[in-house]
Amino acid sequence: MQPDPGADEPRPSGRPGPSTTVPWFRPIEPTDIDVCIDIFDAAQQELAGRLSQPWSPADRPIMGRLLAHLIEGNRACAWIAEAGDGAPASRGPLAFAVAIRRGSLWFLSFLFVRPEAQAAGLGRRLLLRCLAEGQKAIDRPIPTDAEVFLATCVDALQPVSTGLYAGYGIVPRTPLLTMVGRPVAGSLPQLPSSVTATPFEEVGGAEAGHDVLVRAIERLDRQLVGYERPTDHRFWRRDGRIGVLYRGPKAEGLAYGYVARSGRLGPICVRDTALAPAVLGDLFGRVEPAGAYQVVVPGAAERALVSLLHAGLRFEGSPALYCASRSATDFERYLPAGFALL
Ligand SMILES: CC(C)(COP(=O)(O)OP(=O)(O)OC[C@H]1O[C@@H](n2cnc3c(N)ncnc32)[C@H](O)[C@@H]1OP(=O)(O)O)[C@@H](O)C(=O)NCCC(=O)NCCS
Structure with missing residues (x-):
């Protein structure tokens, strides 16, 4: 070109x-x-x-x-x-x-x-x-x-970008708060005994396991995020994030989440919001970062947000705003990876 x-x-x-x-x-x-x-x-x-x-x-x-x-x-x-x-x-x-x-x-x-x-x-x-x-x-x-729906994230303190995008119907819908810190020991619940947590590598080791993993993630993405994104999952895994699949008693996919060695969590997808605090607790336990953990939490993800605050994490900086021409992502059940790649 x-x-x-x-x-x-x-x-x-x-x-x-x-x-x-x-x-x-x-x-x-x-x-x-x-x-x-x-x-x-x-x-x-x-x-x-x-x-x-x-x-x-x-x-x-x-x-x-x-x-x-x-x-x-x-x-x-x-x-x-x-x-x-x-x-x-x-x-x-x-x-x-x-x-x-x-x-x-x-x-x-x-x-x-x-x-x-x-x-x-x-x-x-x-x-x-x-x-x-x-x-x-x-x-x-x-x-x-x-x-087709149009979306982006803006800094809530930036009226120029917010106004520019809103003129095309990409309007602010959900605040996204950055939370940082280290959870107080024992402040987040354990996973229920009926839930099994398996790192992606262990689910996907054999060919059949890989299919199970891909199907579980694709179903959660379709239902909760609103679209599938296999290339992004490849990127997060290649980039060294640890992915974990959470399954119920019949091996059904209930949630998945990622944590990076730097302490950054996300994306995290939970079918039932009640499971969010335990999934967060499990992910925190998988890495020991040099500094603080960091996670982006939508205002709508009330269970996750309140449990993180009670666990000792704090808001940092001004919130971002998720702006979209229509709502397609279930932010009660989805914590994004970041602002440039949800
Ligand atoms: C935000 C940014 C990308 C916009 O680019 P730009 O070239 O400065 O913007 P443009 O001149 O093309 O358009 C700005 C538009 O914003 C809108 N705007 C500006 N102030 C506004 C306000 N207070 N309320 C509503 N809309 C506003 C107007 O529609 C304006 O267009 P107009 O003058 O034709 O009416 C650029 O200013 C930038 O990089 N800013 C710093 C970093 C940043 O904030 N990036 C976005 C992070 S979320």
Whole structure:
């Protein structure tokens, strides 16, 4: 695909588009990942400074692996915008966006614009480009297919992104709270004796076991998350997260969850919310991180949230908001992996 100088689309506010340079759009390549992280850090640092919030740079290896996974086979929905006329000497990266499709979900994972290029229409143009999934008519209307729903996560402190997406029907629906700390010993219940917890490797060791694992996870994802995502499960496992399948007396899948050696939990999916505190307790017991555990908890996941608070975990930072054109994920029963990949 050739790089494509962007034409200025009309803006709802009637404000003029970028006046100095016409940005140059091209698909993100794996070699652009470092530059994307630079843009992300610059935008986040400036936002935090403006709001007098603490800021720390992205963990480059973790974010690099995540971006590599998201852009793999996804060039039509992963764009970088550069200043200049496309000639290498005049280029300067200004912004990037990555969206992914999973079944009926279109999800915006990243959209970041360098501070000096913000508020000039570039974020909207990258959003439209991702929405149009790389088709040449970037001003084509957003997908009307009733089966497709659009979603993303925003920082609750950021009215610009929240307002930008809401204009396309991607409206705030569920707060997502980051909780950190170490649970007080014995504060979370044990798994009931009727529930068996098995690490994925042990379920999936033999071929038949692998089928059992995949079927159990796919059913939980379909019913509770709203779509299947085998490539993401492969990514989490390859990335070293420990996956655990929880089964009932008839070997039926009741829940699954992941914990990373860093102490990060998620995603976690439970058919019955009453099982959530024990699943969390089991996952905490599987790794001993150097620092605190970290888990993203939707406000709707009341059982998980209250039990974690009582166990001693605390909220950190401002909440994120899950924004969507319609509700398809059962956040009472689902704790996401993060904000860029639910
Ligand atoms: C958020 C961000 C990606 C938007 O990109 P941008 O190029 O600055 O935004 P644009 O100029 O294309 O569009 C901004 C739109 O936000 C909307 N907006 C801005 N302030 C708003 C407010 N207070 N309420 C509602 N909507 C608002 C408007 O619709 C505006 O478009 P308009 O001027 O045409 O009406 C960019 O500013 C950024 O990277 N910010 C810092 C990092 C960040 O917050 N990223 C998102 C994390 S959730």
